[in-house]
Amino acid sequence: MTTLQPSSVASSAAALPRRRLVYRHALAVRLTHWLNVICLMFLLLSGLQIFNAHPSLYWGQYGANADQPFIDIGAVRDGDRIRGVTRIGPVSIPTTGVLGASSVNGETRARAFPAWLTLPSYTDLATGRRWHFFFAWLFVINGLAYLIYGLAAGHFRRDLLPDADQLKPAHLVREIADHAHLRFPKGEAARRYNALQKLAYLAVIIVLLPLMVATGLTMSPGMNAAWPWLVDLFGGRQSARTLHFISASLIVAFVVVHLVMVLVSGLWNNLRSMITGRFAIDTDRSP
Amino acid sequence: MLIRPSRRRLLLGSAATAATALLGGCDALVDNDHVSRVIASAEGLTKAAQRAVLSDTKLAREFTQTDLSPVFKANGTQQPEGEAYAELVETRFANWRLRVDGKVVKPLELSLAELKSLPARTQITRHDCVEGWSAIGQWTGVPLGLVLKAAGLTSDARFVVFHCADEYEKTLDGSGQYYESIDLVDAFHPQTILAYAMNGQELPVAHGAPLRLRVERQLGYKHAKYVMRIEAVDSLAPIGRGKGGFWEDRGYEWYAGI
Numbered sequence: 001m002t003t004l005q006p007s008s009v010a011s012s013a014a015a016l017p018r019r020r021l022v023y024r025h026a027l028a029v030r031l032t033h034w035l036n037v038i039c040l041m042f043l044l045l046s047g048l049q050i051f052n053a054h055p056s057l058y059w060g061q062y063g064a065n066a067d068q069p070f071i072d073i074g075a076v077r078d079g080d081r082i083r084g085v086t087r088i089g090p091v092s093i094p095t096t097g098v099l100g101a102s103s104v105n106g107e108t109r110a111r112a113f114p115a116w117l118t119l120p121s122y123t124d125l126a127t128g129r130r131w132h133f134f135f136a137w138l139f140v141i142n143g144l145a146y147l148i149y150g151l152a153a154g155h156f157r158r159d160l161l162p163d164a165d166q167l168k169p170a171h172l173v174r175e176i177a178d179h180a181h182l183r184f185p186k187g188e189a190a191r192r193y194n195a196l197q198k199l200a201y202l203a204v205i206i207v208l209l210p211l212m213v214a215t216g217l218t219m220s221p222g223m224n225a226a227w228p229w230l231v232d233l234f235g236g237r238q239s240a241r242t243l244h245f246i247s248a249s250l251i252v253a254f255v256v257v258h259l260v261m262v263l264v265s266g267l268w269n270n271l272r273s274m275i276t277g278r279f280a281i282d283t284d285r286s287p
Numbered sequence: 288m289l290i291r292p293s294r295r296r297l298l299l300g301s302a303a304t305a306a307t308a309l310l311g312g313c314d315a316l317v318d319n320d321h322v323s324r325v326i327a328s329a330e331g332l333t334k335a336a337q338r339a340v341l342s343d344t345k346l347a348r349e350f351t352q353t354d355l356s357p358v359f360k361a362n363g364t365q366q367p368e369g370e371a372y373a374e375l376v377e378t379r380f381a382n383w384r385l386r387v388d389g390k391v392v393k394p395l396e397l398s399l400a401e402l403k404s405l406p407a408r409t410q411i412t413r414h415d416c417v418e419g420w421s422a423i424g425q426w427t428g429v430p431l432g433l434v435l436k437a438a439g440l441t442s443d444a445r446f447v448v449f450h451c452a453d454e455y456e457k458t459l460d461g462s463g464q465y466y467e468s469i470d471l472v473d474a475f476h477p478q479t480i481l482a483y484a485m486n487g488q489e490l491p492v493a494h495g496a497p498l499r500l501r502v503e504r505q506l507g508y509k510h511a512k513y514v515m516r517i518e519a520v521d522s523l524a525p526i527g528r529g530k531g532g533f534w535e536d537r538g539y540e541w542y543a544g545i
Contacts, residue, residue, distance in 0.1 A: 045313065053419055054419035061421065062421045063421060064420035067357070120317040124317075125418065126538030129540070221505055222544025224504075225348070226341040237415065
């Protein structure tokens with residue numbers, strides 16, 4: 001069940017099959033992956049609802065309306081119209097229609113993130129918070145289960161840690177060029193993840209997802225009293241809130257790239273492997 | 288071996304349909320009572336987990352004068368309506384009395400001068416609003432525990448309720464009156480004070496004059512302003528809409544440690 005052995009091959013009887021199915025993803029990986037998808041989706045939508053209650057981000061211990069924000073998604077009146085303006089440091093970007101001001105029941109209203117990106121779609125901070133914390137718990141429990149499995153079953157060492165040959169500069173340069181041309185490994189080389197893939201997964205698993213939990217906990221006044229070192233680590237509650245937002249944005253960016261890669265490197269094969277565990281590799285070397 | 292295109296299309300099609308239904312159906316999920324109950328169950332988990340890592344006397348961080356917010360944002364009610372409150376302000380709260388009653392051995396009526404004559408605690412803390420902003424301010428007041436000890440809680444007292452002068456929402460049944468409640472762990476926490484001064488000045492009306500609660504390990508809406516009466520109770524059910532506070536009655540968590 002938990003192996004990625006070459007022997008667990010479901011192939012046809014032909015001596016040299018052109019295409020065979022290898023067992024790629026263990027059940028634990030598939031389950032935690034899809035639970036994670038559900039958690040991250042609800043966390044993002046409810047998180048944007050929470051963000052909308054005060055759509056400004058600051059650096060340091062404190063930050064409220066009178067203080068200088070670092071990022072701010074606001075609305076300005078322009079005659080009888082409302083315009084959305086997103087400010088990042090000194091830069092102001094007009095974002096009417098999506099950020100700052102967007103359509104609610106056909107009418108443009110001041111609203112940081114649009115209705116279609118928040119849970120619920122209407123303004124309701126209390127509900128957004130309840131959903132956020134429920135899925136935060138599920139996300140943490142699921143993540144811990146995955147980490148324990150990954151360490152105990154050797155999944156991290158075997159599947160995610162780049163092999164020595166993959167980390168050679170020449171190899172990395174070639175991989176980058178291959179990615180840019182949307183050329184993906186074939187045959188035996190497709191058995192393992194490529195180096196860029198491994199590094200991206202590890203960055204998300206080891207850095208971004210734990211950072212989400214840590215910065216989230218740093219916004220809690222209860223946890224601040226319990227673990228004050230968390231506040232020191234991020235330089236203040238408002239810094240942690242900003243990092244929570246940036247880290248979430250990076251996860252969204254990862255998911256976008258991940259989905260594009262899934263799509264261009266064989267949508268059905270990738271999807272099937274994350275559902276049934278079986279991944280088809282081409283053993284026919286001829287181009 | 289390979290899946291036929293028709294089946295592939297069917298599977299992909301149903302996945303796309305499911306995704307669309309999921310996004311479009313979020314509000315329907317939110318409005319579903321059974322789903323809401325499951326989602327709300329996490330609050331108990333959060334409270335249990337925080338209490339497990341947080342001893343009853345662990346202090347919230349205290350800051351120094353140099354850390355104070357230049358402007359401390361006033362939120363919620365900033366000027367209670369009604370003649371009764373206006374008169375209190377006009378007479379500088381000379382006739383104001385804090386009532387302490389309910390499940391107590393000795394009900395009290397304390398003037399502002401009497402409260403100020405009790406041992407005081409001054410703390411510079413960070414105030415975290417549920418909306419996401421924070422402000423650092425200095426608060427001086429009487430530890431709530433001292434007042435409760437003076438009144439003497441009866442053995443069945445489990446919560447302390449703060450009845451406030453401001454009606455935050457106009458309702459026919461009076462359920463728009465602001466109130467809050469905490470349990471005895473937070474009531475006897477050393478930093479839980481009834482503050483009558485802020486940043487070295489008398490507590491401004493916008494921040495809850497003459498008296499506001501500070502319960503430093505929880506979010507801003509727990510810090511009731513314009514406190515008129517403190518009631519010890521064994522159950523929150525008969526008060527307001529029964530959830531233990533104005534915002535709690537409107538869907539917010541009673542335990543606001545996160």
